Amino acid sequence: MRIGRFFRRRAEDTELEQEIEAHIAQETDDNVARGMAREEARRAALIKFGSTGNVREDVWEWNTFAFLDDTVRDLRVAMRTLSKSPAFTAIAVLVMALGIGGNTALFTVVRSVLLKPLPFKDPERLAMLYEQSADGKHPYNVVAGGIFQQWQKQSRSFEQMALLGGTGYNLSGANGVLPEKVEGGKCTWNLFATLGVGPSYGRMFTAEDDSPNANPTVILTWSLWRRRFGGDAAIIGKEILLDGENYAVIGVLPPWFSYPDPETQVWTPMRHETRPAVMESLNNHQFRVVARLRESQTLVQGLTDADTIEKRIRSEHPGLAQTIGRGANIRPLLDEFVGEYKTPLYVLLAATGCFLLIACLNVANLLVARSAARRREFAIRSALGGSRWRLLREQVVESVALSSVGGTLGTAFAWFSVRWLVRMRHDIPRVEAIHIDVPVLLFAAGIALLSGIAAGLVPVLGASGTRILQTLQESSRSYSGVPSRATLRKVLLAGEVGFTVVLLIAAGLLLKSYERLRSSDLGCGTENILTLRVDLPKPKYLEQQRAVFFQQIIAGVRRLPGVQKAGMVSVLPGHGYWSDDSFTIPEHPPLPPGQVLLAIKRFAEPGYFAAMQIPLLRGRTLNEREKLDQATSVVISDLFAKRFFSDEDPIGKHLRVNLTDHEISYEIVGVVGDTRFLISRPVEPVMYFPLYSGMFGRATIVVRSPRDPNGLALPVQKLVAQMDPDLPVSDVLTMEELIGGSTINASFTASVVLAFAVLSMLLAAVGLYGVLSYLATQRKNEIGVRVALGADRGDIMRLMLIDGLRPAGVGLVAGLGVGALAASLIRSMLYGVPPLDSGVFLGVTLLLTLVAGAACLFPAWHASQMDPMEALRQE
Amino acid sequence: MGRNENLRKQEMVQGTLDMLILRTLLGGPAHGHTIASAIERTSDDVLQVEQGSLYPALHRLEDRGWLASYWGASENNRKAKFYKLTAAGRKRLTAERNRWGQMVEAIGRVMREAAE
Numbered sequence: 001m002r003i004g005r006f007f008r009r010r011a012e013d014t015e016l017e018q019e020i021e022a023h024i025a026q027e028t029d030d031n032v033a034r035g036m037a038r039e040e041a042r043r044a045a046l047i048k049f050g051s052t053g054n055v056r057e058d059v060w061e062w063n064t065f066a067f068l069d070d071t072v073r074d075l076r077v078a079m080r081t082l083s084k085s086p087a088f089t090a091i092a093v094l095v096m097a098l099g100i101g102g103n104t105a106l107f108t109v110v111r112s113v114l115l116k117p118l119p120f121k122d123p124e125r126l127a128m129l130y131e132q133s134a135d136g137k138h139p140y141n142v143v144a145g146g147i148f149q150q151w152q153k154q155s156r157s158f159e160q161m162a163l164l165g166g167t168g169y170n171l172s173g174a175n176g177v178l179p180e181k182v183e184g185g186k187c188t189w190n191l192f193a194t195l196g197v198g199p200s201y202g203r204m205f206t207a208e209d210d211s212p213n214a215n216p217t218v219i220l221t222w223s224l225w226r227r228r229f230g231g232d233a234a235i236i237g238k239e240i241l242l243d244g245e246n247y248a249v250i251g252v253l254p255p256w257f258s259y260p261d262p263e264t265q266v267w268t269p270m271r272h273e274t275r276p277a278v279m280e281s282l283n284n285h286q287f288r289v290v291a292r293l294r295e296s297q298t299l300v301q302g303l304t305d306a307d308t309i310e311k312r313i314r315s316e317h318p319g320l321a322q323t324i325g326r327g328a329n330i331r332p333l334l335d336e337f338v339g340e341y342k343t344p345l346y347v348l349l350a351a352t353g354c355f356l357l358i359a360c361l362n363v364a365n366l367l368v369a370r371s372a373a374r375r376r377e378f379a380i381r382s383a384l385g386g387s388r389w390r391l392l393r394e395q396v397v398e399s400v401a402l403s404s405v406g407g408t409l410g411t412a413f414a415w416f417s418v419r420w421l422v423r424m425r426h427d428i429p430r431v432e433a434i435h436i437d438v439p440v441l442l443f444a445a446g447i448a449l450l451s452g453i454a455a456g457l458v459p460v461l462g463a464s465g466t467r468i469l470q471t472l473q474e475s476s477r478s479y480s481g482v483p484s485r486a487t488l489r490k491v492l493l494a495g496e497v498g499f500t501v502v503l504l505i506a507a508g509l510l511l512k513s514y515e516r517l518r519s520s521d522l523g524c525g526t527e528n529i530l531t532l533r534v535d536l537p538k539p540k541y542l543e544q545q546r547a548v549f550f551q552q553i554i555a556g557v558r559r560l561p562g563v564q565k566a567g568m569v570s571v572l573p574g575h576g577y578w579s580d581d582s583f584t585i586p587e588h589p590p591l592p593p594g595q596v597l598l599a600i601k602r603f604a605e606p607g608y609f610a611a612m613q614i615p616l617l618r619g620r621t622l623n624e625r626e627k628l629d630q631a632t633s634v635v636i637s638d639l640f641a642k643r644f645f646s647d648e649d650p651i652g653k654h655l656r657v658n659l660t661d662h663e664i665s666y667e668i669v670g671v672v673g674d675t676r677f678l679i680s681r682p683v684e685p686v687m688y689f690p691l692y693s694g695m696f697g698r699a700t701i702v703v704r705s706p707r708d709p710n711g712l713a714l715p716v717q718k719l720v721a722q723m724d725p726d727l728p729v730s731d732v733l734t735m736e737e738l739i740g741g742s743t744i745n746a747s748f749t750a751s752v753v754l755a756f757a758v759l760s761m762l763l764a765a766v767g768l769y770g771v772l773s774y775l776a777t778q779r780k781n782e783i784g785v786r787v788a789l790g791a792d793r794g795d796i797m798r799l800m801l802i803d804g805l806r807p808a809g810v811g812l813v814a815g816l817g818v819g820a821l822a823a824s825l826i827r828s829m830l831y832g833v834p835p836l837d838s839g840v841f842l843g844v845t846l847l848l849t850l851v852a853g854a855a856c857l858f859p860a861w862h863a864s865q866m867d868p869m870e871a872l873r874q875e
Numbered sequence: 876m877g878r879n880e881n882l883r884k885q886e887m888v889q890g891t892l893d894m895l896i897l898r899t900l901l902g903g904p905a906h907g908h909t910i911a912s913a914i915e916r917t918s919d920d921v922l923q924v925e926q927g928s929l930y931p932a933l934h935r936l937e938d939r940g941w942l943a944s945y946w947g948a949s950e951n952n953r954k955a956k957f958y959k960l961t962a963a964g965r966k967r968l969t970a971e972r973n974r975w976g977q978m979v980e981a982i983g984r985v986m987r988e989a990a991e
Contacts, residue, residue: 058931
């Protein structure tokens with residue numbers, strides 16, 4: 001059958017009419033020819049032809065797909081019914097739009113971030129290799145160069161593997177362009193081959209580039225090349241200045257390449273940038289390893305292979321047992337990218353899914369209410385021979401129409417929220433790949449259709465078509481309510497309340513842990529503090545020049561108006577672990593062989609502790625004279641003192657540390673308060689060496705001001721430019737921004753889940769209110785009789801309240817149970833809050849009881865205030 | 876209906892109308908009225924074409940691609956819809972004719988057997 005005919009059937013009918021008319025005219029002519037009078041002839045022709053209507057109907061039906069025809073009619077009926085109750089329609093559409101939109105947005109993100117394969121060749125064979133730290137605390141620890149070399153040499157499971165590490169360069173300005181700090185990656189020459197990436201211009205590294213004595217080479221990312229070098233292919237072969245050294249540009253990466261993150265803008269060869277000793281070291285853990293499995297090999301085989309090698313190395317070097325990793329570890333490359341975002345994103349998807357379910361239940365509930373009101377109409381239609389299937393389809397078509405409009409609105413909503421999310425959350429890996437595409441649109445259409453069908457079917461489930469007579473009789477002898485309908489609505493409500501409770505619990509737990517996270521004490525001041533980072537490049541700044549620069553710049557900053565206190569440190573609290581070092585205490589008995597003491601290492605300028613409000617607990621802080629060779633003092637943190645000196649006085653004791661190439665003994669001069677290296681991690685011992693030793697070329701200037709410190713950024717930057725116009729300033733952040741950046745994931749998840757939980761609660765409340773009002777109307781007569789017979793109005797109110805609160809109670813209990821389960825699933829996202837936090841569970845119970853009570857109170861009160869005469873006279 | 880009045884009207888054998896239409900159109904394009912009268916005339920008025928089934932049948936045959944139609948002028952200069960056989964229609968006619976022949980033979984055999 002041709003579809004086209006269905007739409008042309010009206011035209012065809014007209015044509016057929018003409019054809020029949022022509023036939024009759026012909027027959028009339030024939031009859032006239034046979035000698036009949038014209039009028040008689042036409043009558044005879046018409047009789048002979050029979051019913052023209054029948055013929056036309058036959059052809060019309062032949063041209064029709066019954067299903068399509070009926071659906072179109074149902075749709076028309078649905079539109080008419082829906083437009084008759086605009087408030088109901090608007091609410092239902094809005095609820096559906098929110099549910100479908102939220103799900104579509106989250107699905108878009110999950111698909112782009114978690115489900116889409118990485119843009120590399122055969123990405124499923126790419127994996128990251130790790131060491132398990134010797135103390136077992138870090139199962140996915142970074143890798144030492146020596147271990148990597150052994151893996152590369154001895155393993156059989158991998159096609160190839162590459163070593164990479166983070167670095168940064170000062171890209172010098174030329175032709176009036178400002179110098180800038182660029183994040184870089186250093187990698188063994190085969191990294192790009194391992195990933196399966198070729199250059200857009202020029203070439204990739206070769207083994208010759210990847211050696212200490214090679215000519216310096218660099219590969220640019222597409223974005224840096226476009227931004228900084230105007231996208232000129234002639235850059236290949238030219239030299240650029242990185243940290244004051246000439247590097248030949250040999251290649252440009254493709255536009256889509258943003259690995260391991262979008263910030264990494266230049267790549268240099270690993271062995272050229274790294275001291276050979278580090279490359280050979282078995283216990284200097286600082287690199288990442290990406291490996292490509294052989295075609296036939298699995299992750300587990302790869303792991304076993306690397307693990308065996310590492311364990312063998314460890315047993316061959318008993319002296320290093322405390323520092324060589326205890327084994328290897330592996331995970332897919334994608335997991336490395338998105339690991340910490342996996343759970344939060346799935347939690348958000350689950351939350352929006354939960355909300356969509358609630359939305360469906362709500363719409364179903366509204367439809368039940370409406371179909372209850374139209375019960376007599378349905379009964380009459382059944383009695384007249386309307387098939388049950390027909391009535392059912394009408395309902396489903398109606399709710400699908402609702403969900404389709406909702407879905408369309410929802411997709412628009414999803415589009416905006418995805419755009420907003422991409423703008424807000426630069427921290428999400430692969431965020432640049434997030435966009436709404438055809439599969440996402442199909443997903444949206446799919447869930448819209450599914451929700452529509454589900455919401456439309458539920459009301460029908462409770463309707464029994466067999467009791468037509470009973471229903472018809474209801475009108476003459478009104479009787480109390482329609483039990484099956486009310487039961488169905490109560491069940492739906494209990495479901496709604498249950499899901500709401502689950503959402504509320506999740507939101508409560510996440511919010512509480514975010515609160516804990518934000519209020520957890522970093523150990524230093526966070527208000528009105530501005531931080532700016534400077535990196536002093538090597539050939540130009542050696543130890544002497546660094547010390548001079550640091551002293552001069554901080555003196556200059558302190559003279560700026562509006563600066564209350566200023567100081568400098570290598571790494572700020574809350575900014576990460578960065579580095580540690582091993583040390584010995586000469587005053588203590590020597591350690592058993594193979595055992596080492598480790599602590600976080602920082603370089604501080606004397607004024608740092610005061611500027612950051614880190615309290616001095618004992619002794620003194622560093623001073624200005626402790627410079628270069630005279631820099632032999634060290635300040636330790638409280639936990640350091642407690643852990644390594646327990647009840648002794650650490651002041652005057654010494655730490656022997658090898659910070660550069662020889663061991664120096666540092667005298668402990670003071671103990672300061674503890675700080676956290678990350679806000680979400682426990683305190684670790686810290687040792688502060690003098691920044692003026694000049695051993696470290698990176699420093700963050702901290703400036704404290706009595707008011708908003710942002711205005712100080714420009715004067716400080718100008719000061720730096722006066723001292724060295726080639727020196728860029730980076731990471732200009734207030735302390736609050738710095739902490740905010742590390743908690744954005746937690747705050748985002750918590751607020752989105754909370755938003756959906758609140759919406760769900762609103763829907764549940766509206767549902768409760770609606771059901772109870774409906775019940776009250778249904779029972780009007782009964783209540784009227786009760787009141788007339790002397791029932792107490794308080795009793796009536798209690799009766800109605802219990803009726804409404806019972807489904808809420810059932811939902812609450814079920815929701816608490818499921819919520820406990822859900823809480824244990826999100827355990828990894830909680831900070832300082834147990835999954836079964838009694839406060840959260842109690843709070844949710846209380847809140848929901850209050851809201852449910854409030855929603856039920858009005859209809860119940862209304863019922864109790866009914867005038868019995870009016871109620872009884874109604875029929 | 877004139878002179879056929881006392882003849883018993885022959886009901887069209889089930890499913891043969893299509894074949895008869897196709898056969899009639901073998902002689903050239905014709906409109907509905909001509910087709911009906913041609914069938915009746917050729918069968919010496921034994922076969923009566925029900926007008927009520929003629930037009931749905933024409934419509935069906937056209938839809939299956941066995942007939943094509945166009946509007947033209949009839950012999951007494953009236954506007955009429957003409958039908959003509961398509962190549963597919965010709966093929967179909969052959970198939971129908973064979974089927975019909977087999978059936979007549981089969982029925983004949985059964986009837987002869989029964990007569991003996």
